[in-house]
Amino acid sequence: MELILIKTKYRFIIRWVVATFGAFLLSLLFIEIGEKSDIGVLQATIGGLAIALPQAVILRFAISPLLWVWTTVVGWVLITGIGVGAVGWIVPPVQFPLRILYGVLSGGIGGLGIGLVQWLAIRYYVPYAWQWILVSTLSWAVAIPVGSVVGIFLHQITHLFLGEVIGLAVTWLVVSFLTGINARRLLIN
Secondary structure: OHHHHHHHHHHHHHHHHHHHHHHHHHHOOOOOOEOHHHOOHHHHHHHHHHHHHHHHHHHOOOOOHHHHHHHHHHHHHHHHHOOOOOOOOEOOOOOOOHHHHHHHHHHHHHHHHHHHHHHHHHOOOOOOOOHHHHHHHHHHHHHHHHHHHHHHHHHHHHOOOHHHHHHHHHHHHHHHHHHHHHHHHHHHO
């Protein structure tokens, strides 16, 4: 009986992580990783759509999938349009140790923008929906510096840009876990 409870408790989180991280990997077919100036509104739209669609499938039992997709795409376009950039697809333009500070700031601002717009989608469906703004802000503020440090470390060791791409993958993995845990807490508890 206890094993069944553990499986159901973590099923949502596992689905969220697989959907979000898998969507990031799929988005790499359409979006070239680069610096902030390389990723425009069109790429942010494609990336936001790639992330939002599988997440909406998972969230369909709790909120409007169309509203989730719409607000997620708008969030990515918004943070890209105001100059923060599509933080999940850009390599920070600074070196270590400034990458940590840059990651916290750009991740926090990007997460705040995305979380605020996504809050518009969930506020009528989820008690304490305002917490999603904090979850998104903090998740990205933690994930960007972690992934950036991994990326620059791998890039310096291998002398391959692929190290930076792996760093972004680590970023998305961290964001997936942090947002998945908290989405489950907000939606299922």
